Amino acid sequence: xxxxxxxxxxxxxxxxxxxxxxxxxxxxxxxxxxxxxxxxxxxxxxxxxxxxxxxxxxxxxxxxxxxxxxxxxxxxxxxxxxxxxxxxxxxxxxxxxxxxxxxxxxxxxxxxxxxxxxxxxxxxxxxxxxxxxxxxxxxxxxxxxxxxxxxxxxxxxxxxxxxxxxxxxxxxxxxxxxxxxxxxxxxxxxxxxxxxxxxxxxxxxxxxxxxxxxxxxxxxxxxxxxxxxxxxxxxxxxxxxxxxxxxxxxxxxxxxxxxxxxxxxxxxxxxxxxxxxxxxxxxxxxxxxxxxxxxxxxxxxxxxxxxxxxxxxxxxxxxxxxxxxxxxxxxxxxxxxxxxxxxxxxxxxxxxxxxxxxxxxxxxxxxxxxxxxxxxxxxxxxxxxxxxx
Ligand SMILES: *Cc1c(COP(=O)(O)O)cnc(C)c1O
Numbered sequence: 001x002x003x004x005x006x007x008x009x010x011x012x013x014x015x016x017x018x019x020x021x022x023x024x025x026x027x028x029x030x031x032x033x034x035x036x037x038x039x040x041x042x043x044x045x046x047x048x049x050x051x052x053x054x055x056x057x058x059x060x061x062x063x064x065x066x067x068x069x070x071x072x073x074x075x076x077x078x079x080x081x082x083x084x085x086x087x088x089x090x091x092x093x094x095x096x097x098x099x100x101x102x103x104x105x106x107x108x109x110x111x112x113x114x115x116x117x118x119x120x121x122x123x124x125x126x127x128x129x130x131x132x133x134x135x136x137x138x139x140x141x142x143x144x145x146x147x148x149x150x151x152x153x154x155x156x157x158x159x160x161x162x163x164x165x166x167x168x169x170x171x172x173x174x175x176x177x178x179x180x181x182x183x184x185x186x187x188x189x190x191x192x193x194x195x196x197x198x199x200x201x202x203x204x205x206x207x208x209x210x211x212x213x214x215x216x217x218x219x220x221x222x223x224x225x226x227x228x229x230x231x232x233x234x235x236x237x238x239x240x241x242x243x244x245x246x247x248x249x250x251x252x253x254x255x256x257x258x259x260x261x262x263x264x265x266x267x268x269x270x271x272x273x274x275x276x277x278x279x280x281x282x283x284x285x286x287x288x289x290x291x292x293x294x295x296x297x298x299x300x301x302x303x304x305x306x307x308x309x310x311x312x313x314x315x316x317x318x319x320x321x322x323x324x325x326x327x328x329x330x331x332x333x334x335x336x337x338x339x340x341x342x343x344x345x346x347x348x349x350x351x352x353x354x355x356x357x358x359x360x361x362x363x364x365x366x367x368x369x370x371x372x373x374x375x376x377x378x379x380x381x382x383x384x385x386x387x388x389x
Contacts, residue, residue, distance in 0.1 A: 012189070013189025013366070015188055060251060068093060074202070080102075082126060083103065088114060088358060109355050116135070129154065131159055136160070138331070139191075140168070183200055185197075192258055214239060214242060263369070268299075271301070321382065326379055336355070
């Protein structure tokens with residue numbers, strides 16, 4: 001009773017782009033204004049409303065990596081400052097620390113939540129520690145009560161990496177609003193996409209103003225205001241800034257993606273629950289169910305493949321899935337196995353046993369709102385057949 005192949009490759013993380021996004025992009029193209037302008041402002045306003053923060057606490061940027069970088073700078077991270085984060089995250093989280101001159105300090109994860117272990121985090125704090133970056137892995141919130149308590153006690157800045165977590169809440173409050181900064185990604189595979197894109201929420205208006213300057217060459221007025229209909233204004237360069245601004249073309253996609261964020265989340269939640277049920281008696285490791293009084297973003301569905309119980313290695317499983325026409329991902333290998341960090345910081349995988357084991361055995365199944373019932377059935381049947389054979 002195995003489901004038939006849907007006949008075409010199931011692309012991992014394929015975005016759900018609809019007519020409204022396409023029309024809005026065409027409208028931008030026809031308007032003659034492609035760059036940062038009114039649609040970026042509309043997207044920022046809608047995003048602020050969605051996360052329940054004032055309009056003047058958000059800035060749309062061209063990636064979450066940019067958001068993390070300028071957050072570090074606005075937080076005043078200076079060379080030599082230590083910034084603690086999880087060993088189980090995308091490389092961009094620690095690269096942003098390095099770009100700001102900081103020294104990233106990884107911490108192992110909890111086996112259950114797959115998020116940074118608060119006790120181990122506290123033990124890594126030194127007089128040089130300035131900030132922590134909790135990552136809400138797979139969309140599951142970190143324990144923000146505990147982390148904020150540690151940050152308060154040691155006077156640390158909190159920069160939340162919310163790349164997986166636009167819909168996520170901890171005890172009724174959206175993540176990204178606990179820290180001094182919250183950074184979001186609109187990369188193609190993320191829950192809301194603009195192709196490439198990012199957003200920062202900052203606790204203070206001053207921090208957002210600084211971020212807006214840093215992300216547009218260090219200039220005090222953005223181009224829209226310079227060349228708009230309000231008369232010519234000279235800009236001033238007050239910093240050696242970056243080129244991190246979002247375009248109206250990107251916001252055109254984001255506005256409509258964001259308007260469907262909740263139904264898309266519902267659909268992924270359904271698929272996530274289908275997978276949980278389907279694999280409960282399979283010889284694979286399944287993710288923990290969402291914790292009480294939290295809202296899981298359901299960004300990733302991560303299985304673990306143990307060669308002894310599944311009869312094949314994780315890497316063999318990846319190949320078999322791809323051969324079956326199913327795009328799969330690995331989120332992530334432990335950061336301490338990556339050559340650059342080993343060379344620069346002498347990180348050792350054995351210092352992060354939980355993240356290392358997870359990184360060696362994990363595989364992410366497709367989890368996008370675009371998946372049809374027959375595709376979900378096919379993914380389930382293929383997975384079960386591969387691990388049972
Ligand atoms: C995707 C991702 C990023 C980077 O986002 P970009 O928008 O691609 O720069 C950072 N952190 C995590 C955890 C991510 O998954």
